Amino acid sequence: MPADLAVIGLGHLGLPLAQAAVAVGIETIGYDTDPRHLTEPAAGITPADIRRMLSGGFRTVTAPAELGRVRTAVICAPTPLGADGNLDLTAVAEATRTLAARLRPHTTVLLESAVQPGTTENFLRPLLEEGSGLRAGRDFHLAYSPSRVDPGSRTHGYANTPKVIGGLTPACTESAAAFYGRLTDKVVRARGPREAETVKVLETNFRHVNIALVNEMAVLCHDLGVDLWDVIRCAETKPFGFQAFRPGPGVGGHGVALDPNCLPHTGRTPGHPLRMVGLAQEINTRMPQYVIQRCATLLNEHGKSARGARVLLLGITYKPDLADLESSPATEVARRLMDLGAAVSYHDPHVLDWRVRDLPVPRADSLYEAAANADLTVLLQHHRTYDLQGLAVKAQLLFDTRGATPAGAAHRL
Known part of the structure; x- marks a missing residue:
């Protein structure tokens, strides 16, 4: 069954996003190769929250083919510190390659993982274009939005926390704004x-x-x-x-x-x-x-x-x-x-x-x-x-x- 949204990575970034999307009625699937993220959820989300999400239509998938049937895909893979003290982009690269092989024209691809400046353009974009044969900014939209999750907070949730977005092109930015505008009261557009x-x-x-x-x-x-x-x-x-x-x-x-x-x-x-x-x-x-x-x-x-x-x-x-x-x-x-x-x-x-x-x-x-x-x-x-x-x-x-x-x-x- 097609979905509006695929959240790739159901850890401390992806689960809150999926929860917010399900809450406003967005058909959402979650793709993650680590089943512990649902049995041992993080980010202040409880097993009871997971059950409510599933009853609201949320689906978890393990078949990468499902990623080729969505309008919006958000990469929320972890970026821990590597042995050299820099952010390890291994999980982001794997998620990107998996998505790229199934990417369809007109899809909006968003990255929320913590990364160094330039990663979306110089790291993510080539992987997506090489794997899909499509061109970012022309055939599909590409943008970055820093996650602003405050786990366990009773005052700051998805809806009342402004979302910053920066797209590869103005059209990419507006596509990202249209998506996040369904989740939050305020969208802030960065220059890129x-x-x-x-x-x-x-x-x-x-x-x-x-x-x-x-x-x-x-x-x-x-x-x-x-x-x-x-x-x-x-x-x-x-x-x-x-x-x-x-x-x-x-x-x-x-x-x-x-x-x-x-x-x-x-x-x-x-x-x-x-x-x-x-x-x-x-x-x-x-x-x-x-x-x-x-x-x-x-x-x-x-x-x-x-x-x-x-x-x-x-x-x-x-x-x-x-x-x-x-x-x-x-x-x-x-x-x-x-x-x-x-x-x-x-x-x-x-x-x-x-x-x-x-x-x-x-x-x-x-x-x-x-x-x-x-x-x-x-x-x-x-x-x-x-x-x-x-x-x-x-x-x-x-x-x-x-x-x-x-x-x-x-x-x-």
Whole structure:
């Protein structure tokens, strides 16, 4: 059966798009070679959400031929960091080749994966044209739209989040605008795909750089004996020129800091590295080690050694109230604690099984009992279900890396 839309890649980008499309009545199919994306959905989408999507007409397909029967195809393949530190476009290339072999004239092809500027024109376009024999901008439409998914958010959904688009030609842009206009209240037209791709670079780096700033402020304020959390509370009352970010044990999530100087395709034009981004990455990747230093100091101040200490980690996901472990700093914190000889356990209402170095980490069934028995309890993620005031009473020693506990109830980052 033909469909209006094919979402290629049902991970943290594709599932929210498919959900939004089904919700407005667009006939949608999802193509993914990894069945875990439906049995273990990410991006705050639950199995119940999947069931509602299926009852609304959503279909998952494994036959590539289905991709040749749609009006719009959106590539949402993952682009993780490769061994060389650059974005790995392997999944994007595979998805593009699969689509290209079935591409029909007049189809609108969109890319939402996080990529470096120039990827749509210099990487995606040749693959599509070579595989289909069609010409982008003449026989089919091609555009880029940076994903703006805020997993688990109760305030920012697809409909009320403006969608940026940049097409290869003005006609490509308008075709993309017609599609996204069915999903969102506002469509923002960029001058072209490179501008749209660079929007993603700016938005992602903005987050990383500002988190790095407050992470450095956290270290400084601790050394000065200043309450950083009170500083942020006061600073965010300024009605202009300031946006509040908060420190933590590291930066998790799917969005990685991007430096356009490292373009992953041939024919790139060398530019100037974003030195601020490199510095931000350096600062943020140091935070798990800083958390360990603080843990060791707290234990020492209370007459205990990290070696043999029972340490309970609370909240191991990268974002509150989600089951997503993508790049969560909890893994690095656990590794370093294990290296010091600590006996590590965890509690997280959203994660029933956790492995570090391919070894299972014991999960606490009774939160309060585990906190009472642990030499040190470390809050790494503040899930809504945690009663931090109650935990502060039960725990022998509580270290809060999120500033979520009441003042004086715990040691804070």
